[in-house]
Amino acid sequence: MEPAIRVRDLRKTFRVAERDAGLGASVRSLVRRRYREVAAVAGVSFDVAPGEVVGFLGPNGAGKTTTLKMLSGLLHPTGGEVSVLGHVPARREKAYLGRITLVMGNRNQLQWDIPALDSFELNRAVYRIPEPEFRRARDELVELLEIGDLVRKPVRTLSLGERMKAEVAAALLHRPQVLFLDEPTIGLDIGAQKRLRGFVAEYTRRHGASVLLTSHYMADVQALCQRVVVIDKGQVLFDGGLRQLTARFSPHQTITVQLAEPGTDLSAFGAVVEAGEGRVSIQVPKAETSAVAGRLLAAHAVTDLTIEDPPIEDVIEQAFSAGRTA
Amino acid sequence: MESLRLVGTFLRIGVQTELQYRSNVVFSVLQSLVAVGTSLAVLALVFSHTDSLGGWSGDELLVVMGVYVLMGGVLRSVVQPAMNQLMDDVQHGTLDFVLTKPADSMLLVSIRRIELWQSVDVLVGAGIVGFALSRLDTRPGLLAVLGFVVALALGVVVLWAFWLLLTTAAFWVVRTDSLVELLSGMYQAGRWPVTIYPGWLRIGFTFLVPLAFAITVPAQALTGRLSVWLLLGAAAFTVGLVALTRWVWSVGLRAYSGASA
Incomplete structure (x- = not known):
């Protein structure tokens, strides 16, 4: 079977301006800037099969978010190949963007002053979801996430956990086949984490979507992922089942x-x-x-x-x- | 067609949002009254000394002022809120959400926020234009009114494209607030027809800060100063400016996504 996500020798190098501390150095850097090449992702390869939920782990600065951004078309790779659902993400074709979704736990996309239901409406227009399908998807998400009463309240009045559930619902209205979840449970209490986890498991079971999940909470990974890809310093340290990970490193x-x-x-x-x-x-x-x-x-x-x-x-x-x- | 539907949906939700803050209307009306009052006082003061300014009579200048107030309303209710949101999004990284949506990103960033109550000025400006027209010796004919509507529409597009062009600088310079502040200041120069400014300023206000196309040209349509050629010129300028903005936007996106690095 053709993998949903295929990454080969992916590289991303950033050029960052650097200077020494102090006023003199600041002034000098105005005239002549020194640049340093930083390899955020240095040759990463992995596959994700359709319907597979893969945990993407690594310490801060390991290159997880950079990789996710390249997969969702936000960053152009410096080298290597990426193919998601047969598309090259960096081209940002509408046909591609309409089949994926990106959820970032520490940033929200729902409008603050209006009820989530209205933001759902906006996403319906953006993704051009036909009315009957939109209604079906919305009702299903509202039911699975148990947010029936919350979606009518302005988002600013919701708790963090409630808001995150609404965020996730908004991100899934168009029934994406590939989900990029970047720390979706960050800051949530244990109960809210558990419910969100349960939802993701149920959603992928129902719709056969592929998920690439980053999280600092191992409980998320253990509950959801059959497989993990561990990266550090932009390189893959391990790719396999959680059990093999334990056998190998402990x-x-x-x-x-x-x-x-x-x-x-x-x-x-x-x-x-x-x-x-x-x-x-x-x-x-x-x-x-x-x-x-x-x-x-x-x-x-x-x-x-x-x-x-x-x-x-x-x-x-x-x-x-x-x-x-x- | 799809784009129109998208704009329609965002507009509807935007209006719904603003309706929650009905009390803001009081503030907007007060703000508008003070601004218009001051402008009228200055105009009256000038015309207590002279009958015409650069070939424009007092009532004709009132037309210019009406268009200026009206366009200011459009700027503050539709254009600026969206651009402020864009700057916020670049700063906070939430632009990523816009760029992962299957819609035209330039359109999408332009319609996400409106400030309905600031559009009080659109009505006030239209009122001033109407009042000024009633005092003019020669009323504009149907053709002139048509020209005015077209010039006004072009003017709105020019303002939007120009503000977006400058806001796009946010891709390179994260804080562009002061730049926008400066421009809002310059916008004030539009209360007078650009034709009364000396040569270099006139050129600046026409092509660098396109106040001429946004404000003076529509006013010229109502005061018998608009030729077909000028209108065509305004249309050509609008198309050119939108094309330039689109190009800068795409270059900005490439810089944002590191495609050029």
Whole structure:
């Protein structure tokens, strides 16, 4: 199957003016500017299949937003190839823009002083959505997002979570096939994050849309993405399933046991990371997990035993530091 | 056709928005009265000393003032709000949303915000023009009124294109407020027909800050000073200016998206 998004050796170099601190340097820079080339994206390649939800992860400044901007046609690549739904995004053809959407969690596009319903009307005109389809899409989104009462109130009176839901609804009225979601849950409380997540999952299931999602909340990624692309310094560090990511970057697992007799020292079995109230967690190399668990059960009176992968945040952290030292 | 429908929808929603702020109308009317009052006082003062100014009688200059007030209303209600929004969007990065929409970006940035109550001046200006016409010795014929309507329409397009041209500078210089401030100041020069200014200023107000085409030419239509050639010239200038604005806009977009780097 033809991928929905195809990125090959994508590059973006910015030319930034630079000067030293101080008045003298400021004056000198007026006369002669020095420029420095900064490679924000330095050879990124990946595919996203139709209907696939891919997490796009990386620390601040890794090149995520720059890549998203190139995919949505806002920035021209310095090099490499991008094809989304068979279009070259940088050409910004109407036929292309009508099939994608861009949601940025920290910027809003709804007009502040009017109810979201009116902004929906504006998008209907911009995307030339026929009336019956518009009504169907709008009613579906209002129902899925549970914003029936909110869309009639001026946007400025909504809470951040409510506003974000309205933003997402406005961005999906034209039933885009590719969604670029840049930190869609930023600043939302846990409940609102969860509901938005649930919505995205349901929406992509119903309409088979492809999603490229950036988020600092790993819960978003874990709940939605079958696959992640991790980038740092403009380059891909990892592309694959979350499970493989853990296997690759975290060679340890954590065994937590509830002991019948508290106070037992388990440091012989592995590095103790947490101990108290008869509950002890030890970190062991992944290859030895089952052997260590067997020995533990044989040697001590254990009432409960769990084996866990480390939290995904730690794994990602590990991946970045591995990428830096490599 | 599609573009007209788009403009219509934005206009309708814009008016709905403004209707929420009905009390603003009081402020706008007051503002308008003060401005018009001052202008009338100056005009009366000038004509207490002389019967004509550069070949224009007092009532004819009242026509110019009426068109000036009317165009000022258009500028403040439709053109400037959209341009302020554009500058905001460039500063805050929300222009990205406009550029990812499947519509003409230049059109879209021009229709997103209106300030309905500022259009009080359009009515006041039309009133002044009507009043001045009733005092003129020779009333304009049907053809002259037609010429006036065409010249007025061209004038609106000229003002819009010119303001957009300058606002586009926001792609390179993020803060262009002072530039726009300066222009609003210059717009004030339009209360007098450009023909009374000395040569270099007249050329400046015709081609650099196109007040001539926005204000003087429509007024000339009503006072028997408009030839077919002048109207054709105004039309040609309008087309040229729109083409130039479009070109600068596309260059600006390329700079914004880094296509030229």
